[in-house]
Amino acid sequence: MSRVWNFSAGPAALPEPVLRQAAEEMLDWHGAGMGVMEMSHRGKEFMSIAEAAEADLRELLAVPSNYRILFMQGGAIAENAIIPMNLLGEKRVADYVVTGSWSQKAQKEARRYCEVNIAASAEANGFRSVPPMAEWKLSADPAYVFTCTNETIGGVEYPFEPDLATIGRGEVPVVADVSSHILSRKVDISRYGLLFGGAQKNIGPAGLTIVIVRDDLLGRSVPDCPTAFDYKTVADNGSMYNTPPTYGIYIAGLVFQWLKRQGGVAAIEAQNIAKAELLYGYLDGSDFYENRIDPACRSRMNVPFFLKDEALNDAFLAESKAAGLVQLKGHKSVGGMRASIYNAMPLAGVQALVDFMRDFAARRA
Numbered sequence: 001m002s003r004v005w006n007f008s009a010g011p012a013a014l015p016e017p018v019l020r021q022a023a024e025e026m027l028d029w030h031g032a033g034m035g036v037m038e039m040s041h042r043g044k045e046f047m048s049i050a051e052a053a054e055a056d057l058r059e060l061l062a063v064p065s066n067y068r069i070l071f072m073q074g075g076a077i078a079e080n081a082i083i084p085m086n087l088l089g090e091k092r093v094a095d096y097v098v099t100g101s102w103s104q105k106a107q108k109e110a111r112r113y114c115e116v117n118i119a120a121s122a123e124a125n126g127f128r129s130v131p132p133m134a135e136w137k138l139s140a141d142p143a144y145v146f147t148c149t150n151e152t153i154g155g156v157e158y159p160f161e162p163d164l165a166t167i168g169r170g171e172v173p174v175v176a177d178v179s180s181h182i183l184s185r186k187v188d189i190s191r192y193g194l195l196f197g198g199a200q201k202n203i204g205p206a207g208l209t210i211v212i213v214r215d216d217l218l219g220r221s222v223p224d225c226p227t228a229f230d231y232k233t234v235a236d237n238g239s240m241y242n243t244p245p246t247y248g249i250y251i252a253g254l255v256f257q258w259l260k261r262q263g264g265v266a267a268i269e270a271q272n273i274a275k276a277e278l279l280y281g282y283l284d285g286s287d288f289y290e291n292r293i294d295p296a297c298r299s300r301m302n303v304p305f306f307l308k309d310e311a312l313n314d315a316f317l318a319e320s321k322a323a324g325l326v327q328l329k330g331h332k333s334v335g336g337m338r339a340s341i342y343n344a345m346p347l348a349g350v351q352a353l354v355d356f357m358r359d360f361a362a363r364r365a
């Protein structure tokens with residue numbers, strides 16, 4: 001068996017100890033005589049798995065007791081519809097901060113349910129930065145302000161946590177799509193009304209969606225919201241109104257335990273800073289490659305970069321793959337390359353990438 005350095009943006013690499021443990025437990029989980037995929041979601045074995053996963057996530061992110069953690073399905077794209085259906089209540093307008101492809105897609109979807117006010121947009125500068133709070137222009141009475149705090153495709157990450165109190169609008173809940181940087185850095189959950197993300201970037205398998213929602217926002221859904229997507233129904237039933245993605249929850253739980261063994265979010269954040277400094281430091285010092293994002297807003301998780309001579313792109317991809325470094329091709333809307341370096345990517349993987357890039361540049365210069 002041999003494993004590659006996998007820079008996929010998602011579904012993405014998982015910690016190897018997690019995959020090994022899952023393999024060992026595949027046929028017989030803790031003496032149950034069956035694997036996790038085969039268990040009733042209401043049986044005591046699976047209930048204990050789900051409860052531990054939720055408790056570990058709550059501990060890792062220091063989720064306050066007035067927030068509920070929901071395990072849902074449909075991914076972040078489905079949440080783009082589920083959020084307005086749940087949070088609009090009697091209101092007619094929602095505000096969106098557009099910082100790249102994912103927030104753009106979210107505001108388009110929301111237009112099916114409500115009026116959308118673009119509170120701020122970085123489109124004019126090609127989505128290379130995050131508009132500072134002072135530039136956000138909220139509407140008079142929005143149901144919420146939507147943000148995507150790490151734009152996976154553009155490689156733009158908020159360098160601050162949105163705090164509407166600083167612009168005198170602390171009463172409006174902030175919603176954050178955290179799909180691609182959840183658990184990569186400390187976060188003050190109390191600044192948000194709702195955080196959500198698909199699991200397949202930094203947590204576990206595709207198919208599991210995590211929602212963390214302040215409990216006063218439950219029970220505001222519009223009348224035609226599907227019951228299985230009504231946050232209050234999901235919360236009241238402990239995420240088991242419908243059958244939850246049981247295997248995804250199990251793997252997520254193993255990832256949470258792995259994170260705790262690493263020292264928790266603060267420790268993994270320090271590693272993520274070191275990884276990002278290594279890669280961006282190399283890019284900035286090179287006249288062969290470049291990253292085009294405002295240095296203050298560069299993502300620690302998704303690093304898009306370009307070869308200055310784009311004619312060498314195919315050779316770069318072929319030779320990096322031959323060297324055991326895969327999934328480096330940039331998103332089709334951006335071009336160039338992208339290295340996603342989530343929690344499961346060790347510093348050694350980033351070092352291997354930088355070593356390859358240096359070698360490739362030397363051979364082609």
Ligand SMILES: *Cc1c(COP(=O)(O)O)cnc(C)c1O
Pocket residue numbers: 010074075076077078102148150151152177178179180198201
């Ligand atoms: C990957 C991603 C999505 C899309 O997730 P799906 O699981 O395909 O719905 C949305 N937002 C962000 C920030 C992402 O990284």
